[in-house]
Amino acid sequence: MSSTEQTLSIIKPDAVERNLDNEIKEMFKSKGFKIVKEKKIQIEKVEAETFYKVHETKPFYNDLCSYLSSGPIVVMVLEKENAVLANRELMGATNPKEATDGTIRKKYGISIDKNSVHGSDSVENAKIEINFFFKD
Numbered sequence: 011m012s013s014t015e016q017t018l019s020i021i022k023p024d025a026v027e028r029n030l031d032n033e034i035k036e037m038f039k040s041k042g043f044k045i046v047k048e049k050k051i052q053i054e055k056v057e058a059e060t061f062y063k064v065h066e067t068k069p070f071y072n073d074l075c076s077y078l079s080s081g082p083i084v085v086m087v088l089e090k091e092n093a094v095l096a097n098r099e100l101m102g103a104t105n106p107k108e109a110t111d112g113t114i115r116k117k118y119g120i121s122i123d124k125n126s127v128h129g130s131d132s133v134e135n136a137k138i139e140i141n142f143f144f145k146d
């Protein structure tokens with residue numbers, strides 16, 4: 011079963027800082043994703059804490075939230091058939107060292123924390139995350 015879905019993608023500070031946002035957007039487009047909403051913003055640490063609430067018990071939570079709020083990010087709503095899974099596949103493994111060829115994290119990721127992109131991990135979380143950044 012396939013159906014058109016939306017997912018939330020974030021180009022993280024390490025990638026925006028290296029001016030990789032256009033190259034990464036081209037990777038999404040070349041895989042058939044439509045970028046239906048997009049904005050470049052910088053968030054406050056408290057907003058990152060809310061966004062990453064699911065990780066609040068993890069040892070890396072504080073660093074993760076500091077990092078996501080440390081510089082500009084590009085937040086996008088991507089649309090495609092089975093977009094959530096397709097985006098996870100295109101992103102690659104959380105740790106760029108484990109990511110396979112052709113994935114964004116393999117190509118651009120620096121380390122497990124500076125791994126260049128975020129992507130929703132389920133249709134349900136995609137809705138929550140899209141609403142978090144694009145309330146209208």
Ligand code: IDP
Binds near residue numbers: 065070125131
């Ligand atoms: P994901 O981004 O592939 O969905 P999650 O497990 O949801 O990975 O973790 C969220 C983010 O937290 C990761 O993208 C990464 O930046 C960071 N992270 C995950 N695991 C670690 C870790 O073991 N050390 C440091 N940072 C981590």
Ligand code: MG
Binds near residue numbers: 129131
């Ligand atoms: Mg995740």
